[in-house]
Amino acid sequence: MDTISWWGMLGLGAFHGINPGMGWLFAVALGMQEKRRRAVIGALFPMALGHAISIAVVVFVIALAQRQLPEGVLRIACATVLFGFGVYKFFSARHPKWVGMRVNFKDLTIWSFLMASAHGAGLMLAPLLLRMPAAAASGHMHHAPASMTDNTVMLLSAVGVHTLSFFLVMGVVAVIVYEVVGLALLRKAWFNLDLLWSIALMIAGIVTLFLKH
Amino acid sequence: MLQQWKPDPTFYPSPKMAIEAPVEEVAYVAAPRDDGKPDAMCVVDLNKASDTYGQIVHNLELGVRDEIHHFGWNACSAALCPYAPHPYIERRYLVVPALRGSSIYILDVKEDPKAPKLIKTLDANEVEERSGYTRPHTVHCGPEGIYISALATAGSEEGPGGIFLMDHYNFNILGQWEVERGPQSLSYDFWWHLGYDIAVTSEWGYPAMIENGVSLEDLGERKFGHKIHIWDIRHRKNIQTLDLGDDYQMILELRPAHDPTKAYGFVNAVLNMNDLSSSIWTWYKDGDGWGIQKIIDIPAQAPENPDDLPPALKDIGMIPPLVTDHILSLDDKFLYVSCWGTGEMLQYDVSDPFNPKHTGTLEIGGITKSHPHPAAGPVSGGPQMVELSRDGKRLYFTNSLYVAWDNQFYPDGANGWMVKADVNPDGGVEFDSDFFVDFGESRAHQIRLQGGDSSSDTFCYP
Numbered sequence: 001m002d003t004i005s006w007w008g009m010l011g012l013g014a015f016h017g018i019n020p021g022m023g024w025l026f027a028v029a030l031g032m033q034e035k036r037r038r039a040v041i042g043a044l045f046p047m048a049l050g051h052a053i054s055i056a057v058v059v060f061v062i063a064l065a066q067r068q069l070p071e072g073v074l075r076i077a078c079a080t081v082l083f084g085f086g087v088y089k090f091f092s093a094r095h096p097k098w099v100g101m102r103v104n105f106k107d108l109t110i111w112s113f114l115m116a117s118a119h120g121a122g123l124m125l126a127p128l129l130l131r132m133p134a135a136a137a138s139g140h141m142h143h144a145p146a147s148m149t150d151n152t153v154m155l156l157s158a159v160g161v162h163t164l165s166f167f168l169v170m171g172v173v174a175v176i177v178y179e180v181v182g183l184a185l186l187r188k189a190w191f192n193l194d195l196l197w198s199i200a201l202m203i204a205g206i207v208t209l210f211l212k213h
Numbered sequence: 214m215l216q217q218w219k220p221d222p223t224f225y226p227s228p229k230m231a232i233e234a235p236v237e238e239v240a241y242v243a244a245p246r247d248d249g250k251p252d253a254m255c256v257v258d259l260n261k262a263s264d265t266y267g268q269i270v271h272n273l274e275l276g277v278r279d280e281i282h283h284f285g286w287n288a289c290s291a292a293l294c295p296y297a298p299h300p301y302i303e304r305r306y307l308v309v310p311a312l313r314g315s316s317i318y319i320l321d322v323k324e325d326p327k328a329p330k331l332i333k334t335l336d337a338n339e340v341e342e343r344s345g346y347t348r349p350h351t352v353h354c355g356p357e358g359i360y361i362s363a364l365a366t367a368g369s370e371e372g373p374g375g376i377f378l379m380d381h382y383n384f385n386i387l388g389q390w391e392v393e394r395g396p397q398s399l400s401y402d403f404w405w406h407l408g409y410d411i412a413v414t415s416e417w418g419y420p421a422m423i424e425n426g427v428s429l430e431d432l433g434e435r436k437f438g439h440k441i442h443i444w445d446i447r448h449r450k451n452i453q454t455l456d457l458g459d460d461y462q463m464i465l466e467l468r469p470a471h472d473p474t475k476a477y478g479f480v481n482a483v484l485n486m487n488d489l490s491s492s493i494w495t496w497y498k499d500g501d502g503w504g505i506q507k508i509i510d511i512p513a514q515a516p517e518n519p520d521d522l523p524p525a526l527k528d529i530g531m532i533p534p535l536v537t538d539h540i541l542s543l544d545d546k547f548l549y550v551s552c553w554g555t556g557e558m559l560q561y562d563v564s565d566p567f568n569p570k571h572t573g574t575l576e577i578g579g580i581t582k583s584h585p586h587p588a589a590g591p592v593s594g595g596p597q598m599v600e601l602s603r604d605g606k607r608l609y610f611t612n613s614l615y616v617a618w619d620n621q622f623y624p625d626g627a628n629g630w631m632v633k634a635d636v637n638p639d640g641g642v643e644f645d646s647d648f649f650v651d652f653g654e655s656r657a658h659q660i661r662l663q664g665g666d667s668s669s670d671t672f673c674y675p
Contacts, residue, residue: 020295020298021298025295025298026295026296028295028674029295029673029674030295032474032674032675033408033474033675035474090216091216093216093299093301093302093382095297095298095357096297097297097358098297098357099296099356099357099410099446099447100296100410100446100447101294101295101408101409101473101673102409102410102447111296183226183227183230184230186220186226186300187220187222187224187225187226187230190220190300191218191219192216192217192218192219192301194216194299194301195216195218195301
């Protein structure tokens with residue numbers, strides 16, 4: 001994976017982390033309900049785990065697909081799905097349904113997994129994955145076992161880097177909102193990140209279509 | 214439909230912030246009728262600077278004999294709740310069920326808040342088929358959809374009544390809410406403690422017990438509701454039933470604390486069968502379970518001349534207070550209690566929810582009393598549906614309970630009116646003598662204030 005891909009993983013992690021619907025807002029609310037900062041911090045770990053699982057599923061599905069499908073077919077398929085999903089999310093305000101404020105570690109992990117999956121968080125990484133030389137090289141059926149391991153390690157690292165950046169940004173925003181800024185932010189500074197998110201999905205689709213190795 | 218870039222400005226994360234909301238300029242008032250003309254949604258001008266202040270400026274006709282009663286918004290501050298945030302939905306539609314007719318009207322108030330447009334009607338058949346219930350009543354905007362309670366099962370017109378869900382984008386009815394209702398059968402109001410994943414439901418009566426006036430026979434047999442039910446929202450399961458005892462008949466309006474970290478609320482019991490008093494009770498979280506305790510008793514009063522009593526009360530010879538509505542201010546400090554029978558609006562300081570202090574009284578109407586209003590002189594009916602502005606400074610109320618019941622308790626006429634009182638922040642209320650809305654032959658029931666009021670929104674942050 002080249003520098004651009006690594007920075008992309010980091011950048012999209014931050015982009016996911018800053019979206020209130022991905023976790024920080026829920027962490028802040030739990031802190032306020034229990035009236036302690038520990039509840040804010042405690043919520044971040046299962047949220048990061050749920051997010052990582054959702055991302056990892058997509059990353060490994062794409063990696064598997066790279067082994068089975070011709071590069072061009074996969075690229076066009078990913079681009080179509082991304083762009084189509086972006087257009088859908090641009091026009092539809094529908095949101096995942098979840099009910100419940102009294103949540104434990106498992107609940108929060110599942111919640112975060114659902115939110116990331118429903119928003120297509122993993123999909124957004126497709127152009128970064130598809131431009132990876134190592135992944136492209138593994139697109140042949142005959143492949144050395146050592147390289148497969150390397151590839152797995154690299155994919156896991158990519159998920160790790162993305163999740164770490166997600167975790168840090170989500171955590172910093174959550175603590176700042178909880179401790180300093182307060183909820184007035186929700187009325188003044190909150191704009192429709194979901195709309196921006198849908199545009200990001202469309203851009204990711206276009207980028208994927210014109211990827212060159 | 215293109216989405217909004219900014220959250221709806223009428224959504225507030227916390228009740229504290231909602232108190233800072235701008236002053237309302239418009240009220241929507243449900244106006245049922247008894248004269249064969251259609252029920253209506255009336256718009257009342259609340260802007261003091263306006264030439265039409267305190268007047269009905271629009272009248273949107275709905276169905277005949279619908280009993281337009283309670284209604285609510287498609288979306289509210291609950292859209293900010295953290296587990297399913299979607300603050301770009303607009304508060305622009307009123308969801309208006311017909312309590313007798315069982316249809317549901319969707320009104321759009323965006324283009325001209327003073328002239329709502331009817332954009333969709335779900336007829337009674339559709340409501341009953343899709344929800345499984347009939348006689349829809351309370352509407353609350355929840356974090357992930359619209360919740361509506363109903364008095365009875367479709368077709369049977371008996372129990373169980375319950376709650377159904379409605380999609381807040383297209384207003385399709387999604388079906389019954391409950392998974393495990395336990396012993397619950399009677400139904401009326403509902404609300405919740407979202408911070409605790411708890412809903413609460415109350416009990417009135419089945420349609421046959423109320424639709425021809427209160428059935429005195431059923432009342433004598435103590436068949437009306439005397440319980441509230443505590444539900445686990447996540448599993449839609451009745452986890453506890455709190456019985457006030459069958460001395461207490463008709464347990465109606467549920468007013469949980471607005472602060473989501475507080476686990477208590479207030480409910481009214483209309484009639485104590487032993488002495489005709491009304492009472493206010495506090496339910497509260499008690500360890501792992503929930504408890505309920507009576508905090509206010511409001512006694513029946515003796516009439517000056519018993520011959521003036523309506524037939525329903527002649528044998529009894531007393532005027533029951535008939536507490537049938539109450540409202541809690543957004544700071545959880547003041548509770549306003551409507552005594553529909555005795556013609557009083559009582560203000561209590563409930564900062565300590567177990568030790569209320571009586572801080573103010575308004576007198577208007579009342580059975581055999583007809584206390585006067587400063588602008589209108591003696592009036593019929595008494596204080597009934599009450600609503601409070603978000604800042605807690607302006608109290609509005611109307612005089613109709615339910616058309617057939619108005620006729621029973623106020624047989625000499627129950628022309629509709631709406632009044633306003635100004636609240637002293639330290640306690641005490643007094644009438645705004647410039648504000649008396651005369652509804653004429655029409656009745657006047659629930660009031661909703663533009664942008665939200667003290668019973669329209671749920672907050673997920675303290």
